[in-house]
Amino acid sequence: MPAALARYPMFSGLERGDLALLASVAVRQRFEKGETIFIEGNESLGFYVVERGRVKVYKVSPEGKEHILHIIEAGFSFAEACIFFEEHKCPASAEALEDTVTIFFPRVRFLDVLRRSSSIAMRMLGSMAGWVRLMAEEVGGLSLSTVEGRLVHYLFVLSRRTKVHFKDETVLRLDVPKRVLASRLGTIPETFSRTLRKLQTKGLLKVERSTIKILNASGLLDMLE
Amino acid sequence: MPAALARYPMFSGLERGDLALLASVAVRQRFEKGETIFIEGNESLGFYVVERGRVKVYKVSPEGKEHILHIIEAGFSFAEACIFFEEHKCPASAEALEDTVTIFFPRVRFLDVLRRSSSIAMRMLGSMAGWVRLMAEEVGGLSLSTVEGRLVHYLFVLSRRTKVHFKDETVLRLDVPKRVLASRLGTIPETFSRTLRKLQTKGLLKVERSTIKILNASGLLDMLE
């Protein structure tokens, strides 16, 4: 396991000893598609790195509506912050979007690891900082933009993540059901559908099932600025 | 200076040696009311603890509208996360809301401090985790609530911060101009004003200048659930 941990961005480049230390507390966990990993308000037990599969982190409003904060792809971590809260209560819930394998680091033992290795602590700081930035952008985006703007922004980010250039004729594949995407963008499937159609009507892109072809990249990007 | 640092929640209870280490890199900085501390996109130079005064952290939308993410009160820190970003670019801007004194920790020297003291690193992790939680709540609140809900929530948080009980006849003092509050709640002064009036019409509270008297605490709290 130690060497395997180095494959994850969060741990890559760490010394052998650090990796061994991490491995000594790591536990592999499996979740079926749709299975709950933890629920908002419950005690945080530790943090997770996704080895295979995909996880959604979400909050539920008082009225019962679900809003997805993040979709965690294989290779990335989540729930780091929870282990540092005084009452270690999770501020959100997590559920496997597909059959998923995670590497789990139990809270108390992992806190001890952090105290012992400043290299690992620094990685953790970097990882948490990434979350802060992401959420800062999220807050900015949510409060300042329309659904249309958020959707275009999502497509742009998606293209970077899949490492394709965002230009005319580029074809993007929506990797999650549209209703999940709608929740991710803070809206509902109906509005999502209509927004996609509007962009299509304007000739900016073409939708076919779950693939989207960019027809006018500069036109789309103009909407972000 | 070392002993003085222990007054801040972030550093309280640290050993003498850690405090000395911190003090050796700390620098006191002064900002006039309205003065910019840093601007989104610029390189992060370090992180700050507010000794006196108040600071707003905000983002500006493409259309030029400002949205305040946080108001940092005396005693609290901000911009921790920025020093860990690869390109260390600030994801938001900061400006003094009044004459302000900060304790500034330069990035490179502070990173060295973190490597040397795991106690300080753990404090830093705790502090960043606090930001993650705050922003998670913010995202939840922004996307799931109406202005009315956010306003009531703000009043509730304000009462906790000023350590008064949130019940009938409680008088709260808005400690920032209403237009700042509007921005903090992700709206504009007009809507803010109307929302306040609506709550008043419903007999839930009474507004006089910048003080608010709670008339029906349970009625207000019902709106959050």
Place this chain on the structure above:
DNA sequence: CGTAGGGTTGAGGTTAATCAAGTATGGTGG
């Protein structure tokens, strides 16, 4: 007394949620 800034109010338009109904799509059992 005039002006400026913060705040409030009104009319009108836009965005997006809700409710209700319709159209694929993809199994599953016969």
Place this chain on the structure above:
DNA sequence: CCACCATACTTGATTAACCTCAACCCTACG
């Protein structure tokens, strides 16, 4: 292969929230 159903998605009509713009009020202050 087809009838059936469940689920995902789409579309339309209606409604509520809230932003925009424009005007107005009030207090402070020269």
